[in-house]
Structure formats: structure tokens, C-alpha cells
Amino acid sequence: MPKDQTPNTASSEDEKAGPFQGIRLDSHLCFAIYKANHAFNRFYKPLMKELGLTYPQYITVLALLEKDDQRVSELGEILFLESNTLTPLLKRLEEMGMVRRKRSVDDERQVIVSLTDKGRSLAQGICEVQRCAVDHLDMSVADLERLAKDLAAVQKMLQKPVS
Template sequence: MSGKTTPTDAMLLLDNQLCFALYSTSLAMTKLYKPLLDELGLTYPQYLAMLVLWEKDGLTVSELGERLFLDSGTLTPLLKRLEASGFLTRLRDVQDERRVHISLTAAGRKLKSRAARIPGCILSATQCSIPELVALTQQVQALRQRLVA
């Protein structure tokens, strides 16, 4: 084999893969969040669910799943753990037992004030300006939309 790198070889280099850049960045971001979330008694997926509920309480499991791009099979155990921790309640709809409504408890609402410092910690760790982070977030969201379309 020759020492020349062909265009096909370059396309198959790990460092040229968008998927790996996103994956490894996601791992680094989750690692950054871990000690901050440990203080709250939350895992990263639980934190994401709480963010959505702090934004709009009283959603159904399916509405929460749509917002987080997760199916109910993934969400149900996560929500059961949050309920066991006293942060939310789950209640079946009396008119349609397939629908489960999620409501924050007082402890779940109170947790929001403790979580308020997390975005500043993340901003500091990224060493990005707010406009840079907003632009990057919008680019990644646009990419996600194109991929799921």
C-alpha cells in the first residue's frame, strides 16, 4: 500500500467524522454536568426531563417524550426514579388510561432554584461567549431537524 492518502481514505479518518465530533463532545459535556448534577441527586437524562417540566408543568409522558426525543419505554423508568425521589408525581388520565400526566411536587419546583447555577458553570467551562453558544446551539438544532426530517 502506498503512503498517499486518497479522498476516500480522508473521508474515513476518525477526526474528519462529524458524528464522532458530536459524540465525543456529548461525552465531554455529560462528564462536565455529572458533578453538578450529583449535588442535585439527578442524572443527566433526569435533569433534561426536569428542565422541560420547569418550563411547562403538567405534561403527559408522550408530550415529554416528544420534547426530549425519547420513547415512553426510556422515559418511564426515568420518571419512576424521579417520582421515588419525590420530585414529581405521575397520574393516569381517568378518561384515557394510556395517558399519564406528570406534575412537579413542591420539592421538584424547589430543585429549580438549586439548578439555577448550572448554566453559568457550563458557560464558564466552554470558554465561549453567549452569542457563540447561541449560534452553535442553533446550528446543532438545525442539523438535528434535517436529520429527523
């Protein structure tokens, strides 16, 4: 081969691998949800601080405001939390005086979680947090409900086994 000619090889790593043919990162639904989740966490953090709660504590109290006296297993299903995460969270809420845990009289293996008066007193603050979020998002309640419904459908589809 003459000295001035070089073999026909790629000059960079990208060219060696060929052009990327997949979906770009910013077009991934999972990445959009990931970024939105982080944005929600940053948005909620100061609001939760005012309530004296973490976000997982907030959603736990909210679930109990919607339906009090729930079994720990029920609460875990609603919140998508495993018992090794939920139990310390409930213990902390109990130490804060927000909830009460007691064994079921029907089945002592079951633990029932109930809000205390102090926990129920958070209802107004939780409503304020929700109003603040709706106002900040600048979307109609109908659009927010539709988006939440669409995301719930995505979540449900992802729970199906891959075939």
C-alpha cells in the same frame, strides 16, 4: 524472473488497499459531536451528583420546569426518549419525590407528569449548573445559542429520510 527482483506488489496492508480517500475521523461532524457529548457528560457528572440527579433526570426536570403538567408522550418527544426509557426514569423521579404521575381525567390512556414542590425546589440548583456550564465554555450566550440552533438544524436534517 531474476532472483533479485520481486513482483510489483504492495509491501503493507495500507498500500494494498490504496491510500484512504475518505474524510479523516477528526474532520467528521458526527465524531466532533460524539466527543463533545462525552465531554459534556464528564463535565456534568459531578454537578448532577450535587443535585442528586442523573443527566436524563436533570433534563426531565428542566423540561417540566419550563412547562409543567405534561403528558408522558409530550415529554418523550421533547427529550427524544422512548417510553421504555422514559417510564422507568419517571418512576425513579416519582420515588425520589420530584414528580407526580397521574392519569388524565379527559383520557385515562394519557399519563400527566407534574413537578412536586421538591422537584420545583431544584430550579435554583439547575440555574447554577447552567451558569457553571456557560462560564466554563467561555463563549458568549449569543454564540452558545447560535451553536445550539445550528445543531438543532443538523438534527432536523438528519431526521429526513435518505433519498
